[in-house]
Amino acid sequence: MRLLACLLILATGAAQAEPDLRLRALAANCAGCHGTEGRAPRYSLVPGLAGMPAAHFIVQMKAFKSGARQGTVMPQLAKGFSEAQILALANYFAAHKGSAP
Numbered sequence: 466m467r468l469l470a471c472l473l474i475l476a477t478g479a480a481q482a483e484p485d486l487r488l489r490a491l492a493a494n495c496a497g498c499h500g501t502e503g504r505a506p507r508y509s510l511v512p513g514l515a516g517m518p519a520a521h522f523i524v525q526m527k528a529f530k531s532g533a534r535q536g537t538v539m540p541q542l543a544k545g546f547s548e549a550q551i552l553a554l555a556n557y558f559a560a561h562k563g564s565a566p
């Protein structure tokens with residue numbers, strides 16, 4: 466019984482530590498260019514997203530989406546994300562520290 470209680474505590478702890486799978490899948494759309502979890506490779510020309518302040522992230526994504534900021538791929542990409550998804554991604558990347566692996 467005590468073992469079961471222990472396992473339950475471990476299982477719920479792990480579930481809480483694990484970020485929402487859907488959010489991770491959403492963030493994986495960015496990994497090809499911005500690096501895994503937003504950590505861009507050392508000499509990458511594409512900026513890393515890990516640890517980026519959420520406010521900066523949101524302003525840039527909305528500017529790409531509205532056309533206020535020009536770019537190569539981001540203006541097209543940003544249009545595919547809702548405001549709620551942009552907010553969720555902003556918090557996700559802000560919480561991931563460090564840029565280069």
Ligand code: HEC
Nearest residue numbers: 494495497498511512522525526536537538539540542554
């Ligand atoms: C095909 C490659 C590619 C993918 C995929 C991609 N990006 Fe980008 N991203 C870029 C490039 C290149 C830039 C520089 C601006 C430009 O040229 O569009 C950029 C710039 C940015 C910036 C601005 C950074 C700054 O400090 O000015 C943000 C924020 C950003 N991307 C977020 C995202 C998010 C979120 C995703 C996933 C939903 C994503 N990107 C997917 C290539 C990509």
